[in-house]
Amino acid sequence: MSEPLLKIDGLTKTFHVAKSASGNTRLKALDGISLTVGRGETLGLVGESGCGKSTLARTLMMLETPDEGAVSFEGTNPFGLRGKELLSWRRRVQMVFQDPFASLNARMNAGDIITEPWATHRGLYPTSREREARVRELLHMVGLRPSDACKSPQEFSGGQRQRIGIARALALNPDVIILDEPVSALDLSVQAQVLNLLNELQQELGVSYIFISHDLTVVRHVADRVAVMYLGRIIETGATEEVFDHPRHPYTAALMSASPKLDVSGAKQDRIVLEGELPSPLDPPSGCRFRTRCWQAQDICSEVAPEPQVLSALGTRHVAECHFPLDSIKGLKATSASVPIATAPATASAP
């Protein structure tokens, strides 16, 4: 990807909340996020709940205004746009939501749901004949029948509803679709259908995906690149295989290790079990944010926040924010010998 479609640089978003236990009223949901998304690329965004994934998605949808930082979409800053230009920008970034039951209006039929975006973007399909043809086409693209347009959402199963949500996102021919946990509410057998559909659509239309998920198996399957978030920061990013097979940040390694694996060989793997939970984003730890749960934290980690380091081992760009990145070649396996496994070490406990 020579020129990225979407470039985010140092994005910061602070929410003002009612007084917390520590008296802090500023919640830094995003703290200097930098990302790029190429055309036709899938960026996987992973992290625990509360790490800022959804705030990032909402900010990219311009539902939130960032405090600082620059967003560049093909060279233009969408937050500087007004009027018609803004409208045409909004057409290009669409979203698919997690809950296929809550995200469709129960009082509209499927056809109305899919055509509703055109009520705002009138110029796109001006005649009713064009609109009808396009609805049929969209329904066909997502694997539904033309007759389904007259049914209401309640008549569909969860997987079919998510197909309607995808058709609605595609209705405006977007360049980027933000998929916020698109399959996590679906059953496994249906999940595979939807993942296949997303893959086919991307190959057909060349649309970029920002795929937010907590399911690492799914992310590994769909994403070209992965960004791992922790407490409002991206702590590691790189090509999917790189990050999954050779994680450099201890948090990534722990996340990969904690994710259950379907291994039918019967070998029970050793596992890094992190102690404690995500600290409150209201009172993030000083220095490195992960240090309170990190087994290799040292004094410097509490004093200095680590800068992003480019650690390109296998020729691809791999960035991690850690003072003591893990060994790249051997990855997790090599370090696990020295890392106390399962019984979390004393150094990983809260301060």
Place this chain on the structure above:
Amino acid sequence: MKTATDPAPAKRSRAAAAAAAAGTATGQAKAHDVVLKVRDLAVDIRTHRGTVRAVNSVAFEARAGETLALLGESGCGKSMTAKALAGIMDPVCDLADGEINLNGTDLAALTPKQRLKFAGPELGIVFQDALTALNPVYTVGTQLGEAFRIHRGLSAKEARVEAIDLMKRVGIPEPESRVNSYPHQFSGGMRQRILIAMAVALNPRLLIADEPTTALDVTVQAQIMQLLRKLREEGQMAVILITHDLAVVAEEADSVAVMYAGNVVESGPVFEVFADPRHPYTKGLLESVPVHLERGAQLKSIAGSPPELHDIPAGCVYQSRCPLVQEICCAERPALRPVSGAGTGPVGGAVTGLGAAVTGSALNVPSGNEPRPARAAACHFSEEINNV
């Protein structure tokens, strides 16, 4: 572990010792006694569209110190099965048939009042959503101590001590101060720990965990699973883990029962079932997981979706999605019958168990010499799965 005031642990350790003695032949010190034996369990739900059968002739057994996974997609009846076992079904549900044999007592034959005696000391349950399962207006200490006050007649003060003890046992930091906190003051993972503490308060023989980690992040899920394993081993509990996550089953369970549309379609030791599934649904599920695949490669998905409960076909429940479907599948529902794996794994015990299993009650094995649970599948063509 609690003190001698509790007769249950003493009894349990005798049972464990006996089991250990029996188990020395196989070189295992763990107790594998059958704690729970479920046969022909059927649950009906009365809906405005008529009575539907949500659980149909379900049979399985749970063994001490082992985890049995009930695996299935939403609506397959796994949670309903758990509620039936615990006797906490909604008023519109009826236990239509079946036997729930918990250590020699048939729970299905008891009145609700008699059942109360078993809730806690014999059987504990952990629910999925810890925030709704806990009462928001009582402190966690009160809720944790309730079991001790009801079943052991302890005073509020004594119960509080026990509650603090329990919180220590499940790894909640600073239990002395946190015992007076309310559920909303805890994080999701800590709430789940409290729920688990409530379930294991009286050292039950059977612990039912209904999707205990579905709402949690993976790093916290790993902690909770570790805790459940620890408690299972300490108390030699039989654990029934209800989940839709194949990977969790592969990592946590000893044996698995795969449910589909209210029926158990396949059961057996986890690694045998997953390595060599004998039911097309199990195989389809395993192939739907995106692992060991090139990125972006087409996933093998199961076409269609599960049948509605009021619309379950007469023959095999899986017929509409099955690649092997033939005429007999629409005409006759296959029974859960013993199958042998394709020569994989330690099936010696399973084979000896088959003879007993064939005679009527599918999973009724002779006591004393407890063989490993046999493999069973409900498919007319389970021998031809590999041709799919």
